[in-house]
Amino acid sequence: MNGTAIENFVCVIFNVSFMNCTWHVGRTSSGETQYYLYWRNSRKEDFTGCQNYIKDIYGKHTGCRFQNVTIENKVADFLINGSKSGQNIQSFKKKIILYKIEILTPPLNVTVNCTEASRGCEIQWQPPRTSHVKRRGCFKYEIVIENKVDLKKNTLKTKSSITGNSYIFESFNTEKRYSVKLRATDNGCLVSTNWGEWSTPVEFGKEQLASTSSYLLFLIPVLSASLVLFIFTICIYLKKTSATVPRPRDPFHELCSTDFQMERKNQVINHETEEIITVIEEVA
Structure with missing residues (x-):
């Protein structure tokens, strides 16, 4: 046993x-x-x-x-x-x-609102979904903000024990690109003390837009040149192909020419025959 x-x-x-x-x-x-x-x-x-x-x-x-x-x-x-x-x-x-x-679900509806005047971004979210806790004060959060461009300084800020449903990210650079993610845990209620799942990273800033624009500016001329080269190649191919194909015979032209020659030959023969007959009659 x-x-x-x-x-x-x-x-x-x-x-x-x-x-x-x-x-x-x-x-x-x-x-x-x-x-x-x-x-x-x-x-x-x-x-x-x-x-x-x-x-x-x-x-x-x-x-x-x-x-x-x-x-x-x-x-x-x-x-x-x-x-x-x-x-x-x-x-x-x-x-x-x-x-x-319970493994808490990620915080919901994570949004970021940045203003150039204040050089700061307000990050807002909603509590994770649960079946037994409705009070927002029952959760505290950990937030991670990363720099998407500078790989040496990827993680800019990690802040835990945040209560409430918003956070101000200061020293925001309008020319850079960032991402933010959050997760939740208990704040003195009937909630698991283990950290829950991370939210899907939300990106903000302008660096990605600038990179996308530069990429498009580079891509458009390349595509245009490729299209011109393709059309030029097709034209050369069609020209070579058409040169090797024999011209079709014109049955109407050839038929008219042959008939004309035969008719002319018959007229000459008839004329000579008429002269021979006339000479014979005069001799007689």
Whole structure:
């Protein structure tokens, strides 16, 4: 019995309401051993079995996927037991506070508004999505601003423990290009103390626009020259091709010329015949 229970049981909640639980098979379990997970997220409910198991290449259960999980202030009970040839093996039990295993989604709607007059940029965002926390004050943030041009000084500023939903980036250079990303964590509420996922980097500044314009100014002449060369090549090819093709015969021209020659020959013959006949008549 010892060593047949599952090991390294871990659960995470992500994307607000999805949960994955995984484990390793027991050290002394044989290939015939199969595991089954049961859970409940309230003591008022009964245990329910997993509906969507994660399996290894041998078909053995090594995890379970859940949907529509509600966190609130709940403690979930997990029970995993197994069977081997119809015989029960060592079971595994664990209690988990659900909000502690949540991976927070990225902060939402990250925007940047820069003004040349103040030489500063206001970065704004909305809190991450959760199913159980509605207060904005329940989150604090880490912000990273990077220089997209100067690779030696790529990371300009990393600021953590930001509360609220805005941040002023000072010393903004209007001729450079920057990017900003954020992530969230707990600020004294029922929120996971682990840092959540990073937001998609948002770029701001004018360096990229200038680079794009320069690139277009270089690309347009190259494309124009290529087009002219292509047309010139096609013209030379068509000219050579047309020179090797024989001109078509004109049947009407040749027919008219032949008929004219035959008619002229007949007229000469008829005239000579008429003269011979006339001479014969005079001799007679």
